[in-house]
Structures are given as structure tokens and as C-alpha cells.
Amino acid sequence: MKRILVIGLLVNALTISAQDRLFTYTYQSTVLSKGQKELEIWNTLRTGREDFYSRIDQRTEFEIGLGGKLQTAFYLNLTSKTTSEQDDSIKFLDTENEISFSNEWKLKLLDPVVNPFGLALYGEYSIGSKEYELEGKLILDKKVNRITIAANAIYELEVEPEFEHGEMEWEKEQKADFNLALAYSFSPAFALTLENSYKNVIEGGELEHSALYSGLGISYAMENFWINLTALPQIKSFKGQTNTSLNLNEFEKLQFRLLFSYVF
Numbered sequence: 001m002k003r004i005l006v007i008g009l010l011v012n013a014l015t016i017s018a019q020d021r022l023f024t025y026t027y028q029s030t031v032l033s034k035g036q037k038e039l040e041i042w043n044t045l046r047t048g049r050e051d052f053y054s055r056i057d058q059r060t061e062f063e064i065g066l067g068g069k070l071q072t073a074f075y076l077n078l079t080s081k082t083t084s085e086q087d088d089s090i091k092f093l094d095t096e097n098e099i100s101f102s103n104e105w106k107l108k109l110l111d112p113v114v115n116p117f118g119l120a121l122y123g124e125y126s127i128g129s130k131e132y133e134l135e136g137k138l139i140l141d142k143k144v145n146r147i148t149i150a151a152n153a154i155y156e157l158e159v160e161p162e163f164e165h166g167e168m169e170w171e172k173e174q175k176a177d178f179n180l181a182l183a184y185s186f187s188p189a190f191a192l193t194l195e196n197s198y199k200n201v202i203e204g205g206e207l208e209h210s211a212l213y214s215g216l217g218i219s220y221a222m223e224n225f226w227i228n229l230t231a232l233p234q235i236k237s238f239k240g241q242t243n244t245s246l247n248l249n250e251f252e253k254l255q256f257r258l259l260f261s262y263v264f
Contacts, residue, residue: 022219024230024257025195026150026181028141029118031108032065032263039063040261048234048253050242052084052093055252059102069109075102077126100128117142131160148191152179174202183219193217195230200239201250209250210239227260 021028032038042059056079063073077100085094104124112118122137134157141150156175161168178198185191194216201209217230232255237247246253 021226021228021259021261022148022183022185022191023150023181023193023195024217024228024259025197025232026152026179027106027120027122027137027139028148028150029108029110029112029120029139031069031071031106031120032063034065034067036065036263037063038261038263040259043258045256046252046254049083049248052082053252055079055081069107071106073104073106075104075126077102077128098129100126100131102126102133112141112143131158133158146185148183148185150179150181152177154179172203176200176202189221191219193219193228193230195232197232199251207239209237209247211235211237211247211251213255215255224263225261227258229256229258231256 038061040059040061040063042057042061044057046055046057047053058078060076061073062075063071065071077098079098079100080095081098082093082095085092102124104122106120106122108118108120110117110119118139118141120139122135122139124133124135126133126135136155138153139150140152141148143149154175154177156177158173158175159170162171163169177200179195181193181195183191183193195214197213199209199211199213200207212235213232214235215230215232217228219228220226234246234251234253236245237251240247240250242248
């Protein structure tokens, strides 16, 4: 009986390891095995603000398992943003491009199958052409039969140079986000997901912007490949509303994110 239980746990753990990410915005606690490598491609479209706004973020990520329940990853980040600008009475579109580099570290403390819940710590720094970022995550997750639940508490600090009165100053912006996601697996390969993200922006020690996003997604996996897609609309703004119930100054009305990955 004990042998059957151990085999069941191992099979379940292997299934999770083969598809270590069911969600596109919310992280799970699993990490790659020692020497295992993974290439992930991120594509995010953000659109819908007070005036014309379209932004595409692309991240190319290379992950490697280091053993001891630790993994690291390296990113090349590309961003292209087009907004409407006005000079006197003339409106025009302006496009900005940005490139940056990121490095993440993820440590699994508890396993979501063997332990009552999964627990991991995550840290990432980014160096860009315009700004620098530090990000930390507390990751919780649990798998119960066909249902997977994951929650993330996220803190991010962004620092960028700004000129005021001819002198350069470092502007700081803090973000505190909370994600909650659920997935139902119809088969080992296919799952339907629901993700919720409560986003907050803090400037000068004051909460300036706050909004809730919620949307559906799908996840599909093969032996060494998986793909996830999520549509995440803004549902409600709690701080910084525009002329609607949404915050379309700091945040977008709608986001789409597509991730695909190959494990080798």
C-alpha cells in the first residue's frame, strides 16, 4: 500500500514537472531539475487607454535547473510602445522602443504534492536603457486532483533618471500586486485557467493607482513543449479612475499574453 502511494506521488510530481506553468501571469512553486534547461518566449499585448495606446512586450527567457531546488533564468526584453501625442493643436503617434536584460532566481521551499502546499521565493533584477528594476515574489500553490490553485504576492521597485530644473534626479515607483489563479485540467495536456491580478502603484509613499484584472486562459502541453494564452481585461479601478469605472491612465483596458516553451 505504501509503495502504491509513493508511486502515485511520483507520477503526480512528474506530471507537474512536465508542465510546470499552467498560468501566464501567476507563478507556481515548481523548479527545473538539475541540468534541465527550458527556453520560454513571452508575448504580451497591452491596449486601451484614454487615448490611443498600443504596447508589445517580448521576453526571451533561458532557464536552467541548478539542483538543490534552485533555478536561475536570463531574459532579453524588448518593448515597443505607440501612444498619441499632441503638439499645440496637432495630434500625432509616437513610438518608443526599449531593450533590457533580466536575471531571476527561484528557490522552492515546499513541494505542492508532498507537502500541504507549495512554497517558493523569487527574485529578479532588470537593467534597461531607461530604468532599473528589482522584483520579489512569494509563491504559494496547491494541486488537488484536477484543480490547481496558485497565489503570488509581488513587490517591484522601478528607478529611472529624470531631469528637473536642469538637474538629474532618480524617480522611484513601487508596485504591489497580488495574483490568484485557478486551473482545471480536463486531461494531462489541456487545462482551462482563471487569473485575477490586483495591481497597485505607489509613488512618494502614497497609493496613486489601483485596479483589478480578471480573465480566462487555456494551457496545452506535450512531452517537452507547452503553450499558454490568457486574455486579461481590467474589471474595476479603485484609485485613479478616468471618466469610466476603469483606470486608463496608468493601466490598460485589456492585456493578452501568449507563452510557449521548449524543455530540453
